[in-house]
Amino acid sequence: xxxxxxxxxxxxxxxxxxxxxxxxxxxxxxxxxxxxxxxxxxxxxxxxxxxxxxxxxxxxxxxxxxxxxxxxxxxxxxxxxxxxxxxxxxxxxxxxxxxxxxxxxxxxxxxxxxxxxxxxxxxxxxxxxxxxxxxxxxxxxxxxxxxxxxxxxxxxxxxxxxxxxxxxxxxxxxxxxxxxxxxxxxxxxxxxxx
Amino acid sequence: xxxxxxxxxxxxxxxxxxxxxxxxxxxxxxxxxxxxxxxxxxxxxxxxxxxxxxxxxxxxxxxxxxxxxxxxxxxxxxxxxxxxxxxxxxxxxxxxxxxxxxxxxxxxxxxxxxxxxxxxxxxxxxxxxxxxxxxxxxxxxxxxxxxxxxxxxxxxxxxxxxxxxxxxxxxxxxxxxxxxxxxxxxxxxxxxxxxxxxxxxxxxxxxxxxxxxxxxxxx
Numbered sequence: 001x002x003x004x005x006x007x008x009x010x011x012x013x014x015x016x017x018x019x020x021x022x023x024x025x026x027x028x029x030x031x032x033x034x035x036x037x038x039x040x041x042x043x044x045x046x047x048x049x050x051x052x053x054x055x056x057x058x059x060x061x062x063x064x065x066x067x068x069x070x071x072x073x074x075x076x077x078x079x080x081x082x083x084x085x086x087x088x089x090x091x092x093x094x095x096x097x098x099x100x101x102x103x104x105x106x107x108x109x110x111x112x113x114x115x116x117x118x119x120x121x122x123x124x125x126x127x128x129x130x131x132x133x134x135x136x137x138x139x140x141x142x143x144x145x146x147x148x149x150x151x152x153x154x155x156x157x158x159x160x161x162x163x164x165x166x167x168x169x170x171x172x173x174x175x176x177x178x179x180x181x182x183x184x185x186x187x188x189x190x191x192x193x194x
Numbered sequence: 195x196x197x198x199x200x201x202x203x204x205x206x207x208x209x210x211x212x213x214x215x216x217x218x219x220x221x222x223x224x225x226x227x228x229x230x231x232x233x234x235x236x237x238x239x240x241x242x243x244x245x246x247x248x249x250x251x252x253x254x255x256x257x258x259x260x261x262x263x264x265x266x267x268x269x270x271x272x273x274x275x276x277x278x279x280x281x282x283x284x285x286x287x288x289x290x291x292x293x294x295x296x297x298x299x300x301x302x303x304x305x306x307x308x309x310x311x312x313x314x315x316x317x318x319x320x321x322x323x324x325x326x327x328x329x330x331x332x333x334x335x336x337x338x339x340x341x342x343x344x345x346x347x348x349x350x351x352x353x354x355x356x357x358x359x360x361x362x363x364x365x366x367x368x369x370x371x372x373x374x375x376x377x378x379x380x381x382x383x384x385x386x387x388x389x390x391x392x393x394x395x396x397x398x399x400x401x402x403x404x405x406x407x408x409x410x411x412x413x
Binding site: 031032033034035036038039040042069072073076077079080081084087125128129132133135136147150151152156157172173175176179180182183186 | 205207208209210211212213214221224225228231232234235236237238239240241242243244245246247248250251252
């Protein structure tokens with residue numbers, strides 16, 4: 001029922017207390033929001049917590065969404081702010097409890113957890129890994145070289161620069177280009193807004 | 195909002211994603227710039243796909259054990275050196291050929307036996323050469339002739355052993371003279387005339403003797 005709706009339509013339904021509509025929003029964007037949090041925090045468990053809190057915050061602020069930006073951008077902004085909050089919290093080492101309603105947190109978990117361990121999700125994951133493998137293989141040699149050295153060998157930019165005898169800026173530029181090309185090959189979500 | 199706007203911070207996204215960016219200004223900018231936020235999300239998604247791929251298909255793999263035969267040979271060669279002996283030595287190792295080791299031991303024993311016999315023969319010859327040589331006895335003037343101890347002029351007949359046919363090595367000359375350094379010719383002469391125990395000439399001995407002291411004391 002919700003598959004053919006746009007993100008904005010789903011948010012409009014969610015504002016009208018249609019929880020399933022918001023569930024569909026979460027299902028569409030949970031991985032990308034989780035990836036964004038992972039990119040900011042660097043750890044899967046921290047990224048999972050931050051994504052969780054980002055969706056809770058988004059659900060609470062549905063009424064504040066004015067439609068000026070895309071839903072994805074709106075969710076990205078919320079996730080970034082949540083990650084920055086998490087990082088500040090980790091820096092100061094203070095235990096700030098999120099003032100959340102236990103019911104809403106449980107509902108948010110329902111939105112996420114129910115779909116996370118489903119067989120369909122596992123199949124989707126397998127398919128995604130296959131796509132990643134093909135996408136990396138299709139990258140040009142110089143780009144593939146840099147991304148493999150970074151991701152598989154955990155080399156720093158300087159180490160890659162010294163090994164390949166190329167400038168540091170070239171390393172970063174190639175890595176950025178490689179990730180963008182990977183993104184283009186991997187983005188096959190039907191409702192993805194270009 | 196135009197998400198395709200190029201922002202000067204865009205290139206710093208990669209540094210930030212991989213934790214190699216220092217400074218809070220990017221984070222502050224990220225919270226305010228929608229373009230960078232969307233770009234960051236897209237790049238993060240691709241990056242996480244790589245991370246997931248590595249985690250699922252690579253991290254659980256056990257590191258295989260690599261055996262490089264050339265390295266193993268090289269280590270053995272460094273310890274033993276090169277050449278024909280190094281080449282045959284592996285075949286003589288205990289693990290490979292105990293019979294070869296036993297044969298080697300037998301050969302060593304045989305060589306040792308021959309060497310011992312050779313040395314024995316050599317000793318026998320030396321001993322045979324020494325049979326005709328008179329025994330050298332210590333002077334008995336003090337023990338047998340106490341009465342004549344005060345007579346420094348009495349000569350004591352010392353046995354005159356035969357000269358040994360073996361050539362004597364030239365010994366280094368140690369000069370004890372303090373006043374005048376002998377010339378080279380004198381040194382050579384002195385070396386040639388260096389007294390030998392079995393050719394001791396008492397007339398040339400100018401050292402103080404006990405008999406001389408007794409003579410002076412006794413009056």
